Amino acid sequence: MPRRTFVTTLEEHPNLEEVLGVLAQLAHIADRDLPALAEAWSNNVSVAEARDRALSPDSPLVLEALAAFEALGSLFEDDLAGEAAYVAVDPSVTSTALKAVRDAIAGAYARPALSREQHGLLMAPWRAVFPEAGVHEPDLGPEGARVKALLAALPRLASRCHDAESAGIYADLVTRSFVDECDRATARDAAFQAAVLTSRRRVWALVRRSGIEGLSRPCTTCGTEADQSELSRVLTLCLDAACVLLVADAVSDDLLELLIAPVHSLIPEQREKPNT
Numbered sequence: 001m002p003r004r005t006f007v008t009t010l011e012e013h014p015n016l017e018e019v020l021g022v023l024a025q026l027a028h029i030a031d032r033d034l035p036a037l038a039e040a041w042s043n044n045v046s047v048a049e050a051r052d053r054a055l056s057p058d059s060p061l062v063l064e065a066l067a068a069f070e071a072l073g074s075l076f077e078d079d080l081a082g083e084a085a086y087v088a089v090d091p092s093v094t095s096t097a098l099k100a101v102r103d104a105i106a107g108a109y110a111r112p113a114l115s116r117e118q119h120g121l122l123m124a125p126w127r128a129v130f131p132e133a134g135v136h137e138p139d140l141g142p143e144g145a146r147v148k149a150l151l152a153a154l155p156r157l158a159s160r161c162h163d164a165e166s167a168g169i170y171a172d173l174v175t176r177s178f179v180d181e182c183d184r185a186t187a188r189d190a191a192f193q194a195a196v197l198t199s200r201r202r203v204w205a206l207v208r209r210s211g212i213e214g215l216s217r218p219c220t221t222c223g224t225e226a227d228q229s230e231l232s233r234v235l236t237l238c239l240d241a242a243c244v245l246l247v248a249d250a251v252s253d254d255l256l257e258l259l260i261a262p263v264h265s266l267i268p269e270q271r272e273k274p275n276t
């Protein structure tokens with residue numbers, strides 16, 4: 001019986017490398033990977049027992065593993081619904097593929113609580129498709145640093161009721177949200193098409209999810225909830241900017257500028273382009 005291990009934060013997880021590798025890959029699972037994952041996945045008594053063990057309440061960071069399941073579901077929401085024209089894989093195949101992904105998430109998190117065989121069973125379909133534990137952060141493209149900077153700025157805006165500077169920026173964003181709304185909506189659709197064409201729509205969903213989490217939280221100090229209509233306007237501005245930066249290399253400079261201009265106060269300036 002494996003030793004029970006107490007792990008309270010991801011940073012101290014003994015299997016951190018594998019956990020981060022799996023999480024970073026989630027938004028980069030490509031359409032071609034889905035049939036391969038579905039094919040590699042099967043269920044039997046041993047796998048089911050390993051899964052039950054992995055998801056038992058005293059498994060390390062099991063709540064984080066379950067939160068990752070939920071994030072996975074939101075990244076593949078369109079694929080599971082199967083309605084959008086750009087969904088190219090049969091939703092029933094995707095559904096099976098995601099079972100393989102969930103087993104890998106569960107297996108990676110629960111590694112210290114599993115036997116070597118149990119861990120191997122849960123990871124096998126994933127490893128058949130992603131043999132290497134690769135990068136540990138999702139690839140946010142050539143403007144990834146600015147996407148990250150923008151997402152990192154949002155939690156500070158969420159605590160604006162105790163921070164005059166953030167409150168000022170937020171109020172400014174509300175005002176700006178009333179300008180060029182139609183043009184920005186058209187630009188957003190074009191940017192999303194660019195994400196579809198460059199196979200980045202799941203990373204797009206990941207960025208949106210992070211942005212919503214960062215900005216929508218109630219104040220951590222006093223619990224004040226935001227005015228929902230203002231919040232939704234500011235969120236739209238910020239998510240549009242983060243998402244267009246994600247496809248910065250696949251859209252025109254004008255389109256890029258239209259969507260990032262309103263949030264310039266939140267992101268570092270672009271590096272000077274070389275003259276040659």
Ligand SMILES: [Zn+2]
Nearest residue numbers: 161219221222
């Ligand atoms: Zn507050």
